[in-house]
């Protein structure tokens with residue numbers, strides 16, 4: 001398994017282009033299932049999770065050509081409505097094929113996704129919503145076995161789950177009648193999916209608000225769509241620049257997708273400039289620690305919580321970080337403590353006291369965003385070397401992270417094992 005080696009203390013400077021959003025590209029790929037014709041996605045990131053979704057769809061007969069950052073998905077030879085445990089267990093987002101399979105075939109057999117490092121991650125909201133749309137659901141040998149004729153209904157989500165909103169949008173797009181999804185997720189990735197489905201001929205309105213209305217249509221055509229920029233990757237690089245007292249600009253980003261995050265940086269004393277699709281953040285005089293509470297969009301994103309915690313570790317004062325979206329998303333804390341951070345955790349609350357610096361150490365990646373946080377901690381640690389093991393966690397969500405950080409001046413390399 002590869003390792004990443006970092007020698008910190010170098011201020012990062014320069015410009016890095018943000019890739020397409022992983023958490024948009026994955027449901028967009030699944031949405032191609034409901035089309036009768038080939039679809040094309042541009043600005044698709046080259047990531048392990050994208051390859052995993054490719055494998056799942058290809059196993060069902062989808063023909064996929066992924067060249068550069070463009071992906072053609074041809075669903076005309078789709079011949080299966082089953083997604084096996086062997087493939088789904090590798091990436092829980094595979095579960096997002098369920099709604100699309102039901103829309104196309106009226107039946108589906110998809111493995112229940114296991115839990116993961118950050119929590120049990122049940123799918124009860126997905127299944128309850130599909131049942132409201134007329135689907136019979138059985139759980140057999142760890143699989144969801146679903147079938148039925150989709151009919152429009154009023155569905156209220158117990159929690160604004162991103163994945164459940166996406167699954168239900170794809171199912172309702174071809175249901176008989178009108179569906180109203182209430183208390184839905186409002187993330188930019190939801191809007192991106194609605195735009196893609198509407199380009200195929202769907203009739204979806206309200207995406208980005210907490211009520212989405214969908215008038216079912218009998219058929220969906222091919223479409224061409226550009227994936228939105230990855231707001232979490234943009235935030236990660238901006239934090240890396242601030243953490244090293246550098247001057248980093250992220251290009252091809254969308255500041256409108258990061259308002260609560262950028263407001264928090266300003267509250268901490270950073271200068272944040274958004275010009276067109278560029279965002280630049282600097283804090284030559286250091287930062288003041290502030291409290292953070294993660295929330296569904298448009299609140300502070302849970303996917304930037306671990307990275308933000310590292311920034312708080314070296315800011316002046318004490319911050320309280322509340323993780324309200326997932327039940328176990330402080331996996332980075334134990335490793336950060338080993339690097340000299342001063343953090344106490346009580347349940348879903350972490351109290352972070354700023355320290356003057358961090359020290360390099362051998363650490364273990366655990367989940368995608370906690371691993372990105374450890375890379376940032378390594379970039380800060382001016383004493384010693386940080387060696388991050390199990391780098392595959394990072395490769396799931398960041399394309400060639402060590403090369404792109406090195407282009408900003410970081411002393412970082414990958415050791416292939």
Ligand code: EPZ
Pocket residue numbers: 022023024026093119120121122123124125126127159160161162163164185302303325326327368369397
């Ligand atoms: C999506 O996961 C993202 N993944 C996650 O990003 C992100 O952290 C999350 O949304 C929240 O923003 C993709 O889009 C591929 P949820 P998802 O359903 O859809 C509970 C990353 O790092 N819940 O909004 O699985 C659940 O347990 C990943 O890129 C239920 O209880 O998230 C969690 O506590 C990590 N029942 C909360 O809701 C359900 O049926 C939010 O989950 C569904 C969810």
